[in-house]
Amino acid sequence: xxxxxxxxxxxxxxxxxxxxxxxxxxxxxxxxxxxxxxxxxxxxxxxxxxxxxxxxxxxxxxxxxxxxxxxxxxxxxxxxxxxxxxxxxxxxxxxxxxxxxxxxxxxxxxxxxxxxxxxxxxxxxxxxxxxxxxxxxxxxxxxxxxxxxxxxxxxxxxxxxxxxxxxxxxxxxxxxxxxxxxxxxxxxxxxxxxxxxxxxxxxxxxxxxxxxxxxxxxxxxxxxxxxxxxxxxxxxxxxxxxxxxxxxxxxxxxxxxxxxxxxxxxxxxxxxxxxxxxxxxxxxx
Amino acid sequence: xxxxxxxxxxxxxxxxxxxxxxxxxxxxxxxxxxxxxxxxxxxxxxxxxxxxxxx
Numbered sequence: 001x002x003x004x005x006x007x008x009x010x011x012x013x014x015x016x017x018x019x020x021x022x023x024x025x026x027x028x029x030x031x032x033x034x035x036x037x038x039x040x041x042x043x044x045x046x047x048x049x050x051x052x053x054x055x056x057x058x059x060x061x062x063x064x065x066x067x068x069x070x071x072x073x074x075x076x077x078x079x080x081x082x083x084x085x086x087x088x089x090x091x092x093x094x095x096x097x098x099x100x101x102x103x104x105x106x107x108x109x110x111x112x113x114x115x116x117x118x119x120x121x122x123x124x125x126x127x128x129x130x131x132x133x134x135x136x137x138x139x140x141x142x143x144x145x146x147x148x149x150x151x152x153x154x155x156x157x158x159x160x161x162x163x164x165x166x167x168x169x170x171x172x173x174x175x176x177x178x179x180x181x182x183x184x185x186x187x188x189x190x191x192x193x194x195x196x197x198x199x200x201x202x203x204x205x206x207x208x209x210x211x212x213x214x215x216x217x218x219x220x221x222x223x224x225x226x227x228x229x230x231x232x233x234x235x236x237x238x239x240x241x242x243x244x245x246x247x248x249x250x251x252x253x254x255x256x257x258x259x260x261x262x263x264x265x266x267x268x269x270x271x272x273x274x275x276x277x278x279x280x281x282x283x284x285x
Numbered sequence: 286x287x288x289x290x291x292x293x294x295x296x297x298x299x300x301x302x303x304x305x306x307x308x309x310x311x312x313x314x315x316x317x318x319x320x321x322x323x324x325x326x327x328x329x330x331x332x333x334x335x336x337x338x339x340x
Binding site for chain 2: 008009015061134137162258259
């Protein structure tokens, strides 16, 4: 019997599904709240009971990332690895990983001050999509259609003045049907896919009310997603695709702590089971 | 048990686990289950959504 530890900071349906599945598969399963766990530089692996592998499932990206760093310091196997979480958690790094590995991705412009971003816009023209480099669920993603909107957004960035507000990530507005495709990959396997249909605006995040619908996994989807997964370092991931009228499938995001509550209800494969088995198998290699 | 914020009655399902969030139907405040031993449940204020929350 193997032992698996699921690390969380907010217990959602996904973490409960993973726990249930691990128990049903006969594994000794522990749930660990990252918020009440402590480490220090003298910590040893034996001080804790992490079992054979940890599934890191924190809703807070930074908490999960730093927790993963501590686990890897202790030589505890963790899914996903620190490098993967780091690559996926920052949209700029993720875009670079995708492009570097020849994964089709929308053209994206990077600048490091509001003035440079304005210059960038003048050169490229409207519309472009401004995205925060850190963040999820479509928050802060704005379509810049004209100079007034751009000025307002850049001014807002100067007011909030967070460390990431100085990084300007501007992406081409891809011409596509009003939907995107969310694909769950586990290692080099594509497990499930769904369309996320826009509920009106240009965003297609389920968190914003997009309608999910099962999507057939074509060879093209499989190939692109496996390549995207490998580009960021592999593991358990959520790959987001758009059907670009010009360029076919393009990957605009790879998510590190993928949410699968909705998809699990309709997917042909047992998503949490695949995840638990992958995590445990990864320690046996 | 009652809502620590507005004293309304909170319905905590029997299968609720530590780490889960319960919301008060009256005032909308969110609480995290911090301890659960049988019918004895302890709550703490839930964290608010962070800039880095999500997938």
